[in-house]
Amino acid sequence: MPSTIKKLGAYTRHFSILALVVAAAACIGCTDQETAKQRAARHRFEQAMTLMAHAERGVVPKGGEIQSKVEVDGQTATETKADLQAYRQATLDQAVSELQAILDMGTITQQTATRRVLSDIYASQVRHTTRQAMLQWATLADKDATLISYLATVDRAQARVTMFDTDETQLIEQLNEDRSATHQRLAQAKETAQNLAQEAAKYQQKIQQLTTTADATTDRARQLQSQALQATNNTKQYDLYDKAATADRRSNIAMAEAQRLDVTKEILASELKIAQAQARIAQQAIQTIDQQIADAQQRQKRPLYKQAVASANTAADEMAKQFNQVKDEYEQTVESPLDQANEKIDEAIDLLAVIASESAGNNKGLLELERLARMVDKAHVLTNHITAAGGHGGVLNAMDQQTHRLIPDNAKLFNTEANRVYNKQQKLIEQAKQTISQATTLSTTVTKNLKDESMAEIAKGLAKRLEDYRKNIDKLRLTAPRP
Numbered sequence: 001m002p003s004t005i006k007k008l009g010a011y012t013r014h015f016s017i018l019a020l021v022v023a024a025a026a027c028i029g030c031t032d033q034e035t036a037k038q039r040a041a042r043h044r045f046e047q048a049m050t051l052m053a054h055a056e057r058g059v060v061p062k063g064g065e066i067q068s069k070v071e072v073d074g075q076t077a078t079e080t081k082a083d084l085q086a087y088r089q090a091t092l093d094q095a096v097s098e099l100q101a102i103l104d105m106g107t108i109t110q111q112t113a114t115r116r117v118l119s120d121i122y123a124s125q126v127r128h129t130t131r132q133a134m135l136q137w138a139t140l141a142d143k144d145a146t147l148i149s150y151l152a153t154v155d156r157a158q159a160r161v162t163m164f165d166t167d168e169t170q171l172i173e174q175l176n177e178d179r180s181a182t183h184q185r186l187a188q189a190k191e192t193a194q195n196l197a198q199e200a201a202k203y204q205q206k207i208q209q210l211t212t213t214a215d216a217t218t219d220r221a222r223q224l225q226s227q228a229l230q231a232t233n234n235t236k237q238y239d240l241y242d243k244a245a246t247a248d249r250r251s252n253i254a255m256a257e258a259q260r261l262d263v264t265k266e267i268l269a270s271e272l273k274i275a276q277a278q279a280r281i282a283q284q285a286i287q288t289i290d291q292q293i294a295d296a297q298q299r300q301k302r303p304l305y306k307q308a309v310a311s312a313n314t315a316a317d318e319m320a321k322q323f324n325q326v327k328d329e330y331e332q333t334v335e336s337p338l339d340q341a342n343e344k345i346d347e348a349i350d351l352l353a354v355i356a357s358e359s360a361g362n363n364k365g366l367l368e369l370e371r372l373a374r375m376v377d378k379a380h381v382l383t384n385h386i387t388a389a390g391g392h393g394g395v396l397n398a399m400d401q402q403t404h405r406l407i408p409d410n411a412k413l414f415n416t417e418a419n420r421v422y423n424k425q426q427k428l429i430e431q432a433k434q435t436i437s438q439a440t441t442l443s444t445t446v447t448k449n450l451k452d453e454s455m456a457e458i459a460k461g462l463a464k465r466l467e468d469y470r471k472n473i474d475k476l477r478l479t480a481p482r483p
Helices: 006-025 032-055 085-105 108-163 168-230 236-296 302-356 363-408 409-447 452-475
Strands: 065-071 077-079
Touching: 085 108, 108 168, 108 236, 108 302, 108 363, 168 236, 236 363, 236 452, 302 363, 302 409, 363 409, 363 452, 409 452
Parallel strands: none
Antiparallel strands: 065 077
8 A cells, every 4th residue: 555654755765865965065074984985875875766766666677577487388487577566675675785784884874864764665665565465365365265165064064974863854854944044044144245245335436536536646746846856946946845745645645544444345355255155155055955855765874874974074174174275375475474564664663763862853853753654554564464363363263163063173273273363463452552552642742843734734644543543453353262
């Protein structure tokens, strides 16, 4: 998702470049070695700025394509693909390498400027990682729904084992009861799916409107920035930059609202897929039951009982296999990247904390505002992680409630993972609450101390996002699984 603090990023790069220029100009009386280090630091900073400009260009240049190995007709081949996001992240990694080198060679002023830009890049990378992880989580909804369908398959198989060990009269009565109950589940699942689809469509329409507004405002901001670069009059240039910043702020507000709505829409989409899967499962169950009733008088008790036992064992084994695949995919593509994003945003916050502690006056206020924005980014990462854990953990809890009854010998596999995800989410919730509390306190101080009204408005907007996160966290909390 686009950064809701893009304007702060622009300020960061502007002031950091200015700081390096001033530092270079002030090096009168420096030794040749000191001058050489400052020049080298400035050169690396310019290289990093060039790389960042390339990353934001929106196209993959010739030679920037990504190569990967693919299987074609049983043979391994190399595929070349122009992946914009992969190119952008690789280019930003190069910029980070250039900037990190300055921390070992530059002056204090140069290192301070570099830390601000590094913090901004880290935040951008964190937002990319978070977005990719949440997209992976959304794709897992289908596989989570499949796990639920396996539960139904095992349940039916176990029911057949029980049924075929009794007389045919009891079997038919039980099947008719099951058929009636399944029809009710089918009707309920269809109604739920219809309601969720309508709600998701409303959110999508709102998101599209907000995104269109943000894109148009961003384009206007870029035009104003371009005009400002060409302006020769300082007053006019400042006025154009100020208008561009205002346009950026409006774009950020629109995108922030779109991001908030997008999280809700993704939750609805996940619930919709599960409801649709439940409807399909119920329909399939009805067909199966109808066939069972029709053939009840012709079935031989013991042979069918043995077949049912074998079928139940096969279904249980297949469910365990599918469960392990989903478990591994969740850990590798959702949980681990979000943990890494959380660690990186901490680095971004620490970078700003170092230079904020050494600053004073209005500059300290701006640095604290940047640090507040990074803390909001951290709250965003944690809230998304809590959301993903809640969605995936809800499926695990449902499985845990059934597997101890259906397959007691293998129930521990499901119970252990359900408890792991639950405990992980509890820690994330506590961490999110602590982060939001600290950031809210900081936002009050920042809003009070900032003299620039536009910056104070940004701080208020960030505080509103924190409040939205705070309200949503406990709604996402999982119910504790069996011990």
